[in-house]
Amino acid sequence: MKKILISILSVMISTALICGCSQVTDELPDSYYETDVISETESLPVTAFSEQSVTAASETSTASETVISKAQTSETSESASESEAASPLSEAVTTVPTETETETETSPETSSETVFIPGTLPPETTAATAPSITVVTIPTLPESTVSTSSESLLPAADSYYPQSGYYPLNFDRQKAVWVSYLEFDRIMRNADEAEFTKALNACFDNIAALGCNTVYFQVRVYGDAYYQSSLFPKGDRLTGDYDPLEIAVKSAHDRGLSIHAWINPMRLMTDAQMKSYPESYKIGKWYNDPAVNGKYIGNSSGRWYLNPAYAETVSLICDGISEIVTAYNVDGIQIDDYFYPTTDPSFDSAAYAASGTSLSLEDWRRDNVTKMVKKMYETVHSANPRALFGISPQGNTDNNYNDLYADIYTWCSTSGCCDYICPQIYFGFDNAALPYAETVDKWDKLVTASDVKLVIGLAAYKSGTEDKYAGAGSSEWINSTDILARQRDLTDIYNAGYAFFRYDSLFLPDPAVAASVNAELDNLRK
Numbered sequence: 263m264k265k266i267l268i269s270i271l272s273v274m275i276s277t278a279l280i281c282g283c284s285q286v287t288d289e290l291p292d293s294y295y296e297t298d299v300i301s302e303t304e305s306l307p308v309t310a311f312s313e314q315s316v317t318a319a320s321e322t323s324t325a326s327e328t329v330i331s332k333a334q335t336s337e338t339s340e341s342a343s344e345s346e347a348a349s350p351l352s353e354a355v356t357t358v359p360t361e362t363e364t365e366t367e368t369s370p371e372t373s374s375e376t377v378f379i380p381g382t383l384p385p386e387t388t389a390a391t392a393p394s395i396t397v398v399t400i401p402t403l404p405e406s407t408v409s410t411s412s413e414s415l416l417p418a419a420d421s422y423y424p425q426s427g428y429y430p431l432n433f434d435r436q437k438a439v440w441v442s443y444l445e446f447d448r449i450m451r452n453a454d455e456a457e458f459t460k461a462l463n464a465c466f467d468n469i470a471a472l473g474c475n476t477v478y479f480q481v482r483v484y485g486d487a488y489y490q491s492s493l494f495p496k497g498d499r500l501t502g503d504y505d506p507l508e509i510a511v512k513s514a515h516d517r518g519l520s521i522h523a524w525i526n527p528m529r530l531m532t533d534a535q536m537k538s539y540p541e542s543y544k545i546g547k548w549y550n551d552p553a554v555n556g557k558y559i560g561n562s563s564g565r566w567y568l569n570p571a572y573a574e575t576v577s578l579i580c581d582g583i584s585e586i587v588t589a590y591n592v593d594g595i596q597i598d599d600y601f602y603p604t605t606d607p608s609f610d611s612a613a614y615a616a617s618g619t620s621l622s623l624e625d626w627r628r629d630n631v632t633k634m635v636k637k638m639y640e641t642v643h644s645a646n647p648r649a650l651f652g653i654s655p656q657g658n659t660d661n662n663y664n665d666l667y668a669d670i671y672t673w674c675s676t677s678g679c680c681d682y683i684c685p686q687i688y689f690g691f692d693n694a695a696l697p698y699a700e701t702v703d704k705w706d707k708l709v710t711a712s713d714v715k716l717v718i719g720l721a722a723y724k725s726g727t728e729d730k731y732a733g734a735g736s737s738e739w740i741n742s743t744d745i746l747a748r749q750r751d752l753t754d755i756y757n758a759g760y761a762f763f764r765y766d767s768l769f770l771p772d773p774a775v776a777a778s779v780n781a782e783l784d785n786l787r788k
Contacts, residue, residue: 594650694733726775
């Protein structure tokens with residue numbers, strides 16, 4: 263009997279020990295490692311660039327825990343041309359027209375680097391040439407960042423989105439390129455799935471070979487969707503029957519690139535386009551319902567916008583974010599710089615009067631936008647606590663605060679608004695009103711929250727062109743072909759990331775500026 267009791271006791275102790283050892287919480291699988299970004303000194307041909315070359319050190323490292331980066335697009339202005347010539351992408355660099363631009367320049371969270379590495383060392387790669395490995399710890403989401411108040415809009419009463427189990431791929435310093443709906447005119451419109459995939463793979467090959475590690479891929483432009491959505495209709499550039507975001511996620515991750523889904527939360531279609539917006543979607547219902555037309559959505563200069571003063575509109579925006587983060591293995595969500603479209607009080611006078619607020623109209627609008635931003639941040643982290651939420655406001659701080667009612671001062675100094683801020687500092691060094699170096703320094707000083715990262719947006723589209731709003735510096739982009747390289751290098755001083763707007767401006771420039779752009783690219787590759 264004693265032997266039997268001893269045997270039973272031994273089995274119970276062994277079982278307890280095994281169970282206890284198997285309870286590993288919040289750690290990364292062995293297939294995930296921390297690694298530095300693609301070496302900018304390596305000269306990899308586009309055709310040779312692969313997932314394996316990015317993650318070559320996977321077999322020589324001993325990583326246990328990794329992190330998410332609080333790191334992270336934008337079009338600069340609505341005057342960006344939507345009529346670029348569409349042409350199939352060839353493997354050689356070709357040219358298409360670039361966008362024009364309108365500016366108002368002359369008007370007076372915890373982070374580390376995470377990389378997904380499923381591959382092994384390619385035969386031609388050795389440990390000596392592989393990227394170095396940096397192991398870091400996984401930060402936890404502060405309890406205070408997720409609202410538990412009764413006014414939380416997550417999720418809507420008629421919606422449910424499960425939490426994503428995907429472990430995002432992000433970098434401590436983002437080195438990014440925006441791929442916008444303007445590129446879609448060329449690579450997506452009238453393209454079938456195979457043609458689009460081939461064209462997008464070529465884009466991502468070029469981005470990776472340039473030494474970049476992140477793509478901002480536009481998925482909502484005008485209240486539409488370039489992914490499978492139950493909330494928004496298919497974008498008009500998508501003429502084929504396939505899922506661009508699904509393809510983009512795989513293409514990016516195959517190359518070791520992080521991918522952030524870029525949306526414009528408030529901007530909708532023109533009045534002519536809204537007339538045919540399907541009523542099966544909320545925005546279509548609101549447009550055709552006299553009781554809420556002009557309430558939840560408002561018209562400014564012929565274009566419609568969602569009004570952030572109402573819980574119903576913010577809920578729709580946040581449900582759209584949940585839809586993306588839970589259905590796709592995206593590494594982040596980014597919003598751009600279209601907030602309030604006008605300073606005209608008539609845009610939302612009824613909402614302001616009904617609010618009963620003691621705030622001025624300006625402060626009330628800023629408060630509305632900040633509440634919306636916080637809800638979006640909460641939504642992203644509720645759907646995937648490790649995914650990032652970034653904001654790309656204008657580079658001009660005064661325009662943000664006074665014209666768009668974007669309180670960038672609060673967002674940069676307060677936890678729970680964003681993981682990274684990516685101001686579009688689309689100015690040359692000699693810009694008379696907003697010189698690049700001084701503007702970067704100003705933004706760096708604004709970012710005081712420890713869990714907010716700074717990424718600098720750079721104007722690749724200006725290379726070789728006259729900068730008509732730059733005053734005495736209007737010819738700078740014509741006379742110099744190393745501006746982007748010098749601007750990128752300046753970000754090193756601040757340990758800030760950088761992002762080029764946009765892909766075609768770098769790799770498929772207008773023939774009139776191709777020589778300047780190619781010279782810029784040569785300098786960027788050095």
